[in-house]
Each structure stands twice: as C-alpha cells, then as structure tokens.
Amino acid sequence: MTLADLFRYAGGTLDGxxxxxxxxxxxSGDRSAAASVQAALERYARERNWYGRDLMAHVLAGLSGAEVFPLLLRVFAGALRSEDDDDGERLGMAxxxxxxxxxxxxxxxxxxxLAGDDPDLRRAALWALRDVFESSDMGTLREALADPNPAIRRTALNSLPSVNNNPQACELVVTALQDLDAWVRHDxxxxxxxxAPAAVVDHLVxxxxxxxxxxxxxxxxxxGRRAANSDRAPAAAAALRELLADSEPSVRAGAVRGLGMLGVSLDALQSRTDDPDxxxxxAVADVLAVNLRRWPPARPLLAQLTGDANATVRETAKKALHASE
Incomplete structure (x- = not known):
C-alpha cells in the first residue's frame, strides 16, 4: 500500500x-513524501478531520522528526482550543x-x-514539557500553577514530575488540592x-x-490506598465512613473500594449491601470477594448478594463463594 491509500483512509473512502x-x-525514510504529508496534515486540521490529522501527524513525525515539531505543537494547541470532541490523544502520541x-x-x-501570550499554545508547551522535563523547569511549573487560567494550572499540574521522589512536586500537588477550580482539585x-507518602492523607480527608x-x-x-498500613488508617477509616453516606453513588462506590484497600474492619459495608444503586x-461485592478469607462476616454478606436484583452483583458474589469452597 502507498501514501495514496493513506489519504483514502484519512478521507473515509477506504475502510480497515x-x-x-x-x-x-x-x-520509510522517504523525505520526498514529507511535503505532501505536511500539506495534508494542515488541511485536515483546518477541516477538523481529526482522524486524518492524526494519521498524517504520525507519518510526518517519523519522516521529519524535530524539524516539524513547531508545526505539530501548533496543531496540538489547536486541538486544545477546539470545542469539538477532540482530546488530541493520538496527536499527542506523535x-x-x-x-x-x-x-x-x-x-x-x-x-x-512557555513565555508567549497564546494560552492554548502555552498549554501545549506545558503539556510537552513533561516529556523533556529538567529540574530547572520546576520554577516554570510553579509559576504556571499560579496562573489565573484554570486550564493552564491543570496542564502544569499534570506536567509535574512524580510526587513520590520529588518533595517540591508533592508540595505543589498538595497545594493544588485547595485550588478554586474543581478539575484542578480532581487531578x-x-x-x-x-x-505519595501517607502524610498526604491529612490533606485528602x-x-x-x-x-x-x-x-x-x-x-x-x-x-484508602495512601493510608493502608500506616498510622493514618484510623483517620482514613473515619473519612471513608463519611463518604459512604454521600448522596452521589460514585462517591459511595469509591469509599467502598477505599475501605477494601485500607485493611481495616469492613463492618461499615453492611449498610451498603442494599444500596439503591x-x-x-x-463495589461491595468486589471488596467482600477480595477480603473473604480475612474478614469472616464477608461470607454471609456475599450469600445475601447472590440474590441481588442485578446480574453483575449476583455473579460476583456467586463466583467469590464458589472459589472459596
């Protein structure tokens, strides 16, 4: 197959x-194809043909390398700017x-x-910084985390090095737990x-x-994950019991899983076997299944769940009990 076939894929006239x-x-090393691939990439980006754009970006990245990185960065900034359903994930891989x-x-x-005025191009550069990060970049990320634009702050947050071996990064992420923007706090x-070290539980609760x-x-x-096997377990258990009573089902499910990770008594889960969702x-069935041998009350609770109205819950409970026989 040839580049012409790839254009057909990109245009939707060839399946597969x-x-x-x-x-x-x-x-392939065929630099003679680079110009037509680049032209197609720019055209597809203008036409909002994200599929074709991503195909061409990967080919161009292989053919031209860093030579076309400025173009790829601008195209990625366009993906960040778009209000369409375009997460730019495939493009980012290029x-x-x-x-x-x-x-x-x-x-x-x-x-x-990073010092420019275009917020979307800055976001693209901040996103890219994580792949070429050096310790001297920490000041740049710290400054971006104080930017008035929450999208800039969120991108900078996710470009920090791992909190596990960088105390400065851990400090910045802990500070972000109090950010005014909910998605920044979420991330x-x-x-x-x-x-992160177990001490972050004090901030999470x-x-x-x-x-x-x-x-x-x-x-x-x-x-649950951070407090497990630490002196933060009691405070974590209290916080998780509070979340078990939350009005949102996804919050309660997360609390169930957190208690399962914590390694403490699972008594609080007895009130969730008849949760309306x-x-x-x-989630209760999954946690009880994992802790069946450690926590004896799990068996009768699983037996109760074998009669649940939902097939997934029933099957999880049945499989756990069968595996323990």
Whole structure:
C-alpha cells in the first residue's frame, strides 16, 4: 500500500486499519513524501478531520522528526482550543515520539513558547514539557500553577514530575488540592493517589466535604490506598465512613473500594449491601470477594448478594463463594 491509500483512509473512502501503513511510511525514510504529508496534515486540521490529522501527524513525525515539531505543537494547541470532541490523544502520541527521539531539539522549541501570550499554545508547551522535563523547569511549573487560567494550572499540574521522589512536586500537588477550580482539585487527588507518602492523607480527608461530586468521587480510593498500613488508617477509616453516606453513588462506590484497600474492619459495608444503586453494591461485592478469607462476616454478606436484583452483583458474589469452597 502507498501514501495514496493513506489519504483514502484519512478521507473515509477506504475502510480497515490504517496504522500498519502509518508505521511503514513513518520509518520509510522517504523525505520526498514529507511535503505532501505536511500539506495534508494542515488541511485536515483546518477541516477538523481529526482522524486524518492524526494519521498524517504520525507519518510526518517519523519522516521529519524535530524539524516539524513547531508545526505539530501548533496543531496540538489547536486541538486544545477546539470545542469539538477532540482530546488530541493520538496527536499527542506523535509529539511524544518526536520528543523521545530529540529531547534537546524539542526543548529549544518549547521553552520560548512557555513565555508567549497564546494560552492554548502555552498549554501545549506545558503539556510537552513533561516529556523533556529538567529540574530547572520546576520554577516554570510553579509559576504556571499560579496562573489565573484554570486550564493552564491543570496542564502544569499534570506536567509535574512524580510526587513520590520529588518533595517540591508533592508540595505543589498538595497545594493544588485547595485550588478554586474543581478539575484542578480532581487531578491533584489522582496524582497523590498512587505514589505519595501517607502524610498526604491529612490533606485528602479535608476534601470529603468538597462541594463538587467528581472531586469527592476520586477521594475514596486515594485515601484508602495512601493510608493502608500506616498510622493514618484510623483517620482514613473515619473519612471513608463519611463518604459512604454521600448522596452521589460514585462517591459511595469509591469509599467502598477505599475501605477494601485500607485493611481495616469492613463492618461499615453492611449498610451498603442494599444500596439503591447497583454499582455501589457491585463495589461491595468486589471488596467482600477480595477480603473473604480475612474478614469472616464477608461470607454471609456475599450469600445475601447472590440474590441481588442485578446480574453483575449476583455473579460476583456467586463466583467469590464458589472459589472459596
């Protein structure tokens, strides 16, 4: 197959999986094709043909590398600016491939853009910074986290290095838990959930009364995971019991999973076996199944759930009991 076939894929006149052809063209070394691929990329971006744009971006990244990184960064900024259903994920993968191949060359493009006036281009550069991060960039991210634009703050937050081995990053993420924007707070919880020290539980529990449900919905697992096997377990258990009574089902389900991770008594789950929402009961069944041998009351509760009105809940309970026989 040829580049002409890829244009047909991009235009919707050829069905099938185009990605083997994309990979073949990207590593072909045929620089003579770069100009037509670039023209197609720019045309598809203008036409909001995200599928065609992403195909061309990957081919162009392979053919031209850092030479076209400024263009790819501008196209990615356009994806961030778009109000259509365009998350730019595939496009971002093309940028990441170029940055892995030539981090120094891409940094030379990114750093001046960070000081520019275009907020979407700044966001694109902040997003890209995480792939070429150096310790000297921490000041830039700290400044961006104080930007009045919440989209800039959220992007900067997700470009920080891992909180597990960078105390400065951990401090900035903990501070972001109190951000005025709910999505920034949401992302800060997720960043702390996987690798932060147990001490962050002291800050996470303060969000159990957050006014926004999707912030509270990610708290349960974060609190349970970080407090497990630590001296924060009692405070975490109290916070999770509070979340179990939340009005939002996703928050209650998260609290159920958090209690399962915490390793404490699961007595509080007895009140959730008849929760009005089946996905909360499904979470209860999952946690009871995992803790069946550790916590004896799990068996009669699972037996009760084998008669649940929801098939997923019933099957989870039945499989757990059968596996324990």
């Amino acid at each position: 999986d185009p990605w083997p052809l994309v990979r073949e063209l990207a590593v 940028l990441s491939a170029v940055m892995r191949a030539d981090p120094a060359g891409c940094r030379a493009v990114i750093l001046p853009v 800060a919880v997720l960043l702390l959930a996987w690798s 303060s969000l159990t009364s957050d006014p926004v449900w999707y912030v509270r919905s990610v708290l349960g697992e974060a609190i 089946w996905w909360v009961r499904a």
